[in-house]
Amino acid sequence: MATSSISGLASGLDTATIIEQLMQLEAAPQTRLKSKVTSEQSLVTTLQTLNTKVALLGSKAEALAKPSAWTPLTATSSNTAVSVTAGASAGPATLSVTVTGVARSHQLGFAQAHALTDQVTGASTSVRLDRFDGSPVDLATDGTLSGLARAINDPANATGLAASLVKVADGSYQLLVESVATGAAQDFTLTGSDGAALLGGATVRAGSDASINLGAGIVVTSTTNTFTDVLPGVTLTLGAAATTGTTSSVALTRDTSKLATSVKDLVDTVNSLLADIDAQTSYDTATKKSGALAGDSTARSLRSALLNAVYPSDGTSLASLGIQVSRTGTLTFDQSAFTQAYAADPAGVAERFSTAGDGFAARVATVAKGASNSTTGTLTAAITGRRTGIERLQDGIEAWDTRLELRRTTLQRQFTALETALGQMSSQSSWLAGQISSLPSSSS
Incomplete structure (x- = not known):
């Protein structure tokens, strides 16, 4: 409950300032x-x-x-067409690399050109895909050229092939199909369901493995253009510019x-x-x-x-x-x-x-x-201990806020009571003075 104070009305004292000064002394511990x-x-x-x-x-x-961290190697290649990377298990080495073959996908380019909506699969709307693994697959299509490409590219059919329709003239397209992966083992055929040639037959670009000659009769092959762990931790990669006959000097040296x-x-x-x-x-x-x-x-x-x-x-x-x-x-x-x-x-x-x-x-x-x-x-x-100590100090500061507020209220009440008492005494004094002055004077 707030308590009002009368600042010096009776005493003439600046009680508000006195209270503030007293509160500053009281707040010294909190400060x-x-x-x-x-x-x-x-x-x-x-x-x-x-x-x-x-x-x-x-x-x-x-x-x-x-x-x-203690096997740092700098891997360099004299030809940008042959890149080299060194892993943690690699050690110092030098290699003379000659490219004897690059990895290619198996590719079929079909002879006949058609409109996208032309029926191209013959009497049946299905076509036969043979990967030479002993289990040919019949792919269901709608019989059109565009439908044939969609069936080959459908992920649900998992053909491992990519079909493209190449525009050779207005409204006329030829079908190009190639294996997604590279390597000699990626060969395939695509025919009618009865084994008949599809779209007038296809020109074949056979898939091939990549191979490099390291000299001394050592030839390394890979189904891709990346040769992993040619040496422990050493990987060689043939870039797009690599061709048969490309050579490179590869060096792995300690980077002291x-x-x-x-x-x-x-x-x-x-x-x-x-x-x-x-x-x-x-x-x-x-x-x-x-x-x-x-x-x-x-x-x-x-x-x-x-x-x-x-x-x-x-x-x-x-x-x-x-x-x-x-x-x-x-x-x-x-x-x-x-x-x-x-x-x-x-x-x-x-x-x-x-x-x-x-x-x-x-x-x-x-x-x-x-x-x-x-x-x-x-x-x-x-840090945790200091933070805990700070929390305790802040709790103490909050407790002092309550204590100081109560002390301020007490001081305000005391000074208000003082002013009230002095005011009453002043009134009584004035009354007594008036009474005394009203008394009749006596003559000797």
Whole structure:
């Protein structure tokens, strides 16, 4: 219930201002709570930013820790008509490729031209498709040229063929049918249901397999223009420009520079994160201010764990691979030393970085994931704890709102009562003065 106040009508005091000043004193604890919420929210933002950077580091380290990341190959072909791709299982190799055949579909071009509505299937409206698999199929049509094409193309008939009607003159079309797949095994015939020639017979372009000669008497064939796993993980593809006699030199070489760049990127990301932690946990003697995370054990523990990831459990050093800890507590990377070490022992270096040997990248990934995991991460737990604390503080602030409102009401009632009492006293004083002045004066 609201309580009105009479500001200084009797006392001459500015009671409204007095109440506001008293309320400011009463609200001091709430003000401190609000300030605490602001600082805690800022701290949560700082932790979230740090957590995002740690998660990014974890993703990079996890990618570099995969054994497949340590077989980087550059695949090149001297002729664009022959393309090459290398998978994870591929290794360094060179191939001399000569195309001895390209894959083609089996194709029939029928001789007679007709209007689309002409009856072309003879006495019966069905036609016979023979794929030479011992089970010819009779296709039902409406007997017209367009109906014949529709029956061949109908997915429900599953012919494996594509029929096209080629316009050779106004109102006149010839039928072209070809296998959807390529290869010598795609041959077929299309006749009347009685085996008679259809549409005056057809000119045949036989389907063929693709073949390449790799030299030394090795010939590889494929029903398509793609040769999968010619070598483990190596795929060759003949493009549209490839013809019989096309040659190409194919090379798969280790891309050491790309790998060195990936390692440097990981080291740089670690150093960037260490710099962020230092900035947030340090004390600036010039400004006399501490970082947002000064004294935060989670951030400091993370920094130590990242540096300790340089050292494997057997206590050996990565200095021979170009990675060392500097005097300032950051990492240094000697790309030349790394390149030399990898060239001398690719498998050994890979093991010292990847999950195969609990390597450096794998250890960094473990540390990063341990801090940034969305449910069990130490940074995640710190953020959750801070948020819970903020919720409690906000509950306290709301409780103070109610307490302060009651206090304001009490003060307004007290000052109103004071003004009322003073007003009554003033009235009584005036009445008494009037009574006294009305008394008769006596003479001596």
